[in-house]
Amino acid sequence: MLTSLPGLALHPRSLAAADGAEFGLARTDAGARLAVLAPVGSPLLAEFEGETSEHAGQTLLLGPTSPQNAVALRGHLPWLRPGLLGLRTSAGLGDRLGLATPGHVAAVRSVGGRIAPIFAQQSIREMTRTGRTPQQVMDDATWGIFQEGWREGVGADADHLKTKADIDACLAAGFTFFTIDPGEYVDAAADTAVERTLRAKYAVLPWPDLVTTAAGLRNAYVGKRIEIEDRVLAFEEETLLRAAVKYGRAVAHVARMYRHLTDGRPPTTVELEVSVDETDTPTSHAEHVFIARELRRLGVRWVSLAPRYVGRFEKGVDYIGDLAEFTADFAGHAAIARALGPYKLSLHSGSDKFSIYPIAAEQTRGLVHLKTAGTSYLEALHTVAQLDPATFREIYVFARERYETDKVSYHVSAQLAVAPLPETVTDADLPALLDQFDAREILHVTFGSVLKERRGDGSSRFYDRLMGLLRANPEAYAVNLERHFIRHLRPFVRGA
Numbered sequence: 001m002l003t004s005l006p007g008l009a010l011h012p013r014s015l016a017a018a019d020g021a022e023f024g025l026a027r028t029d030a031g032a033r034l035a036v037l038a039p040v041g042s043p044l045l046a047e048f049e050g051e052t053s054e055h056a057g058q059t060l061l062l063g064p065t066s067p068q069n070a071v072a073l074r075g076h077l078p079w080l081r082p083g084l085l086g087l088r089t090s091a092g093l094g095d096r097l098g099l100a101t102p103g104h105v106a107a108v109r110s111v112g113g114r115i116a117p118i119f120a121q122q123s124i125r126e127m128t129r130t131g132r133t134p135q136q137v138m139d140d141a142t143w144g145i146f147q148e149g150w151r152e153g154v155g156a157d158a159d160h161l162k163t164k165a166d167i168d169a170c171l172a173a174g175f176t177f178f179t180i181d182p183g184e185y186v187d188a189a190a191d192t193a194v195e196r197t198l199r200a201k202y203a204v205l206p207w208p209d210l211v212t213t214a215a216g217l218r219n220a221y222v223g224k225r226i227e228i229e230d231r232v233l234a235f236e237e238e239t240l241l242r243a244a245v246k247y248g249r250a251v252a253h254v255a256r257m258y259r260h261l262t263d264g265r266p267p268t269t270v271e272l273e274v275s276v277d278e279t280d281t282p283t284s285h286a287e288h289v290f291i292a293r294e295l296r297r298l299g300v301r302w303v304s305l306a307p308r309y310v311g312r313f314e315k316g317v318d319y320i321g322d323l324a325e326f327t328a329d330f331a332g333h334a335a336i337a338r339a340l341g342p343y344k345l346s347l348h349s350g351s352d353k354f355s356i357y358p359i360a361a362e363q364t365r366g367l368v369h370l371k372t373a374g375t376s377y378l379e380a381l382h383t384v385a386q387l388d389p390a391t392f393r394e395i396y397v398f399a400r401e402r403y404e405t406d407k408v409s410y411h412v413s414a415q416l417a418v419a420p421l422p423e424t425v426t427d428a429d430l431p432a433l434l435d436q437f438d439a440r441e442i443l444h445v446t447f448g449s450v451l452k453e454r455r456g457d458g459s460s461r462f463y464d465r466l467m468g469l470l471r472a473n474p475e476a477y478a479v480n481l482e483r484h485f486i487r488h489l490r491p492f493v494r495g496a
């Protein structure tokens, strides 16, 4: 038995038996090590790398948390392999540092395990900014899931994919949930374009890709009344022209990406999300209907869709906008998702949107996916602020320097002039900076710069210290994450 070997400090929830061997994750001075105990001569041992020793007819292998060992472990412990979540209420808990999964698991358990989780989730953009590969994102989640013994199933979200090469890289790493972002094919100018421009743009849509003609699409919509539960959407010609010009190319792109994703692969092994959340103007109900009907006509199947809702979804802070207006908008989208799917509505930039969670849960009747990412990095900074105020202060000073540059690719409205000056905040008050709107956004969008910043001698300025602190204090980080994510997940637990 692994547990009877002396001197091995094992994470108790990691212990598992499969295929004649025992597995566990050990804490050692050199960090986490995979422990495998199998009969001497077991061929299974050859799949793993590490040092071996013999104990009463058994071989103990102690190995690194390496890619090879992650692959081998997933081969023997099926719950580590991402699967499909289908229409279950679900949440994506993205993790830019690769150390958050234990805290995420704790939060999902705390709400009764009733939210289907995605622990491996990162967009190609964020992978580039954090210098991680799809395989590292997958493996970091694997080790966290293994450590905490989460056996109730997981998905893995290759987020905001824009190209076929993105799909291939994430398929190879074992991702199962593919978020296709056709944002660059969305023509938001269609909202306000004059008739002549609209007609000209409509005429040159990629008709072969859409497998119809200008006249054919017109006939399918204009003058039609589309019933969605107790609502009726009337498509006038202008409604169709605006929807088609705005989203027609995006629909064609998603269909191309979907065909690539499912090429030579049963569609039942992967699931698709369609996201147009990162675009300039809200998706109207008629446009949502257009997107869903056209994707379906082109043979695309998806489990969730992220329209661009009304209001502002800024990073890491609560919803900004009128709640009554949001409720009315969201209710319509939820009805469409039920009537034309069913599929889930996805809430992107979903972290910290506490004021709309109850609305989203109620209106979708549980057909909802919540997606968060950067907020786990903010909890890492929160932990650093508690453990090492000097390092956190240095990060905050640096983040303020970077903000005007780094904010460009994000939807944020924080102002440097409003965020507290570092020298006016006492050490004891530093953690509270994470609760101040402007400081929080400033810290949120500068993560890439913070993680990548190097000193003159090439050594990391913050990354090694940050990771060292979190690795040395895993409980402190996990406790912060658990508390923070219970607030995210609880509103989505039905009947709670």
Ligand SMILES: [Zn+2]
Pocket (backbone or CB within 6 Å): 160, 275, 277, 278, 348, 349
């Ligand atoms: Zn998004």
